[in-house]
Amino acid sequence: MHLALDIGNGILSLLLAVFLLGERHSIEPRARNYLVIGFGFSAAAGWLHILNSFEWSGWFSGVNPYSATLLAASWIPASYVLPLALAWVYWLMRGKCRLSPARFAAGMTALTLGLMLLSLALPHVVEGGLPAVARVVQAPLLLLWAGVIAVYWRKRHQHPIFEGVVLMGVLLLVSDLSLLYSIAPDDKFAMMAHFGKFFGYAMLHLIQMRIAEEDSEARSEAEAELRIAAVAFNLQVSMLITDAQGVILRVNQMFTQTTGYTADEVVGQLPHLLKSARHPAGFYRTMWAAIRRTGTWQGENWCRRKNGEMFPNLLNISAVRGDDGQVSHYIGAYLDITERKAAEEEIKQLAFYDTLTGLPNRRLLLDRLQKALISSARSGRRGALMFIDLDNFKTINDTLGHDAGDSLLKQAASRLLACVREDDTVARLGGDEFVVMLVELSKLELEAAAQTEVIGEKILGSLGQPYPLHNKECISTPSIGVAMCSGRHREMEELLKRADIAMYQAKDSGRNALRFFEPEMQDAIDERATLEAELRRALDKRHFQLFYQIQVDSAHRLLGVEGLIRWMHPERGLLLPDQFIPLAEETGLILPIGQWILETASAQLRAWQDNVLTKDLVLAVNVSAKQFRQVDFAAQVLACVAQYDINPARLKLELTESLLFENTEALIATMNTLHASGVQFSLDDFGTGYSSLQYLKSLPLNQIKIDHSFVRDIAVNLSDRAIVRTIIAMAQSLSLDVIAEGVETEQQRQLLWDKGCTHFQGYLFSPPVPLEQFEVLLEEYI
DSSP states (O other), rough: OOOHHHHHHHHHHHHHHHHHTOOOSSSSSHHHHHHHHHHHHHHHHHHHHHHHHHHHHTTTTTTTHHHHHHHHHHHHHHHHHHHHHHHHHHHHHHHHOOHHHHHHHHHHHHHHHHOOOOOOOOHEEEETEHHHHHHHHHHHHHHHHHHHHHHHHHTTTHHHHHHHHHHHHHHHHHHHHHHHHHHOTSSSSHHHHHHHHHHHHHHHHHHHHHHHHHHHHHHHHHHHHHHHHHHHHSSEEEEEEEEEEEOOOEEEEHHHHHHOOOHHHHSSSSSGGGGGGSOOHHHHHHHHHHHHSEEEEEEEEEOOOTTSOOEEEEEEEEEETTTTEEEEEEEEEEEEOHHHHHHHHHHHHHHOTTTTTTOOHHHHHHHHHHHHHHHHHHHOEEEEEEEEEOOOOOOOHHOOOOOHHHHHHHHHHHHHHEEEEEEEEEEEEEEEEEEEEEOOOOSHHHHHHHHHHHHHHHHHHHOOOOOOOOEEEEEOEEEEEEEEEEETOOOHHHHHHHHHHHHHHHHHHTOOOOESSSSSHHEEEEEHHHHHHHHHHHHHOOEEEEEEEEETTTTEEEEEEEEEEEETTTTTTTEGGGGTTTHHHHHTHHHHHEEEEEEEHHHHHHHHHTTTTTTTTTTEEEEEEHHHSTTTTHHHHHHHHHHHHOOOEEEEEEEEEGGGGGGHHHHHHHHHHHHHTTTTEEEEEETSOOOOOOHHSSOOSSSEEEOOHHHHHHOOEEEEEEHHHHHHHHHHHTTTTEEEEOOOHHHHHHHHHTTTTOEEEEETOOOOOOHHHHHHOOOOOO
16 A cells, blocks of 8 residues: 555656646746646655655565665655745745756755765664654654745635645645654554645646646637637728737738738837828827727727828727736727718718809808807807899809809809908808808907908909909909897898898999998998097107196195096097097007006106105006006016106006906016006006905005096995995005095095095096196195
8 A cells, every 4th residue: 555655646746747847828937847847856756755665565675785775765855855846936936036947956956866865874773664864854844845835825816726736735744744653654644644645646636637627728718719800800990909009010901901001011110100180189189098098999080091191980999908907909990981971071062062162051151150159159259241242243144154154153252262261151142142251250349340341341352353254354343241240149040131231232332342231330430440540640640648637635635646648639629538548459559559658657757756846746647458468568667767767656557457357477476576666556447347355465556446437426326335435445454545536526525535535536626637737736736
């Protein structure tokens, strides 16, 4: 029995080594090599142990005097080699071992020979059936097996073979432990040791066979999937495979047919070579964000062929992840939809476009008009509809024929497109009727009308040019009717009707003309154009003048002065700011006008500064939002201060609340720069806007001015009275001066005084007057 078990153990050790050698798929190769070496040495040592069993049985008695000692020592490498190999494999898997399999094998050979030589050097003494040297090394062997069992227990979830190693180790540990108590080769402890070793090897062998069977099934399934994937890869869909970095690894034949690129030309490249200019950068950012989030993306995409031609396709990109959850590859599938797109485009052309000119037809025009009105309601920007009819078209069409008429219509369509912006629409309703829809015009009605008129004049000039028809030059001038529109208009047909009516007004006026639907708007546009020309002329001729209005305290003592611009028009007489400042804001003329006000005020302060009686006067001037937002506005003011050598503390800039609504950080920076030099600030027309208290706290203000609209009805309107009281309380809480403008009666002044306001400005004290009258008025207050 002893001999049979030893032979069985030797055979099983050899089988374990052979089976491990064939385990190529589920164990890391270096770890497999170490296990093969370990079980190989165990098998070799096991066969030495078999020879030892023969010796115990008396088979070699008298053959060699040292044979008993030599063979008795053979079980030591048989016992130690396997746990040492397993320990080395563990350290290898942790990256701690750098010993190659060849060196490991050499080490095991040296260890075996060393142990055998040690046995030769020691006397053959049997103590209770076991050589003396064996007892010395048995205890460390038990500790070695305990350590191996512990470390492989931690790795049991990584592969079933490690569970088998743990079970085998436990049985072999029990086997070696039993040998400590053996006193004869065939006693019960010796038999337990041999049976433990046999069952340990057998258990691991059975587990290994089960793993091999499962791996075989997995390989069969993988091979089947590979065959299916190979067939799918060569279907009539362009496909490419990239690595995790997007480098192309493989493409199919359909990819080459679709793009013109061969596999050799694209492998190793990035898919960017297929990228077209049809998509913005945001398209690709959104696409890859979806792939990273969900692992896939599908949608329409435009690519570029090798010959430069762009083509539409349905693109599907899928991320392939490895066992570690990380992306290892990307698979892209392209389906060329050029023909489908062409068919869709043809249907669209027939449904929404004029077949002769290629312009949008009435249906598409109404669709775009509806969207434009919705957009206008959101943005507040205005639009316009131009109804255009070609004069004398019927005569040309009847005399020269329909071919000539069609040619004229095509040329007119091209000229109209050249006159408008990219976002505008030119449509043909039928016959010689065209409609131009202008969008994103100014929010201001008059300015939007002026912009429309500019484009209308351009169209008049372009369509009024001769048309070459059948070797002749024909004239067909346009008559244009305009209907202005905004988000308030919802009846699209009504807008077209208005533009049509205005077009007939243009025809009635003599043709080759442009008319707005509202007759009064035409007059207003003409008036605006005249006023703008006169305003420019006034700048050149110095027709502006500063009037001065005093500011007093509750005791009627003079505190300061506000300089107010007036236009001394040579024909219309004196014009107040509300008659020309809005136009100056719209046209940008407010910038040179504002600069003139600053320079004039600085010159006047210089003159007052030289007079003992007026040197302490503070002069306030209004600054427009557009002027203040100039990048170099602070430099302009400080340049005036330096040029006229004035005390900056005597200059006060009045700002409106509208200035606070945008770019507040830049506003505060400019104010702080000027305030640091001594320039004062007053918030004008306070209460008419939507000032934030948070902003007010951060602004370097000196004064708040109560708007005249609250002062005017303070005696009869309780709401105005409450607002004034609130403004005064807020100003006091912020340690700001407060002044009321537009004070015209003693009752108003008294009510303001009762609410805590002590500074006043208005006709009760003096209207704005020219400099000469103001200097006379000063004598009454100084």
